[in-house]
Amino acid sequence: TGCDSGFGNLLARRLARRGFRVLAACLTPQGAESLRGDSAGGHLRTTLLDVTRSDSIRRAAEWVQKEVGEKGLFGLVNNAGVANPIGPTEWMDIEDFRRVMAVNAFGAIEVTLQLLPLLKRARGRVVNTSSVLGRISANGGGYCMSKFCIEAFSDSLR
Numbered sequence: 001t002g003c004d005s006g007f008g009n010l011l012a013r014r015l016a017r018r019g020f021r022v023l024a025a026c027l028t029p030q031g032a033e034s035l036r037g038d039s040a041g042g043h044l045r046t047t048l049l050d051v052t053r054s055d056s057i058r059r060a061a062e063w064v065q066k067e068v069g070e071k072g073l074f075g076l077v078n079n080a081g082v083a084n085p086i087g088p089t090e091w092m093d094i095e096d097f098r099r100v101m102a103v104n105a106f107g108a109i110e111v112t113l114q115l116l117p118l119l120k121r122a123r124g125r126v127v128n129t130s131s132v133l134g135r136i137s138a139n140g141g142g143y144c145m146s147k148f149c150i151e152a153f154s155d156s157l158r
Contacts, residue, residue: 004031
């Protein structure tokens with residue numbers, strides 16, 4: 001997830017160039033198109049995914065199922081994430097927390113749950129992109145909370 005730009009984009013491109021089959025999920029059509037432009041010899045395919053919407057997650061999971069078939073899924077990298085707003089807690093409202101948690105925590109959890117049968121079939125692995133702020137808390141906002149949540153979810157999967 002989160003392959004429009006940054007780490008997710010770089011990882012998808014690098015893995016595809018090394019010959020791995022990459023199924024990359026992007027939030028925007030522009031991000032998917034840009035990534036498809038560097039398809040690395042056909043090893044890279046894209047789909048659209050908004051990790052805050054269950055219907056989008058279901059569609060992406062169905063697409064992955066069709067792509068991998070009976071082999072299952074070798075790996076899942078939950079990388080979609082947002083950081084803002086960050087600041088003193090008293091400057092935040094509940095919607096600030098909900099937005100960050102929806103992407104960074106609940107999105108990753110729901111994507112994982114949808115793909116878990118395919119991962120189990122292939123004895124695959126889940127990589128959840130987290131942060132040191134998932135172990136120690138700094139400024140207010142939902143970012144640290146969301147990363148603590150991902151750390152706990154990762155522990156529960158082990």
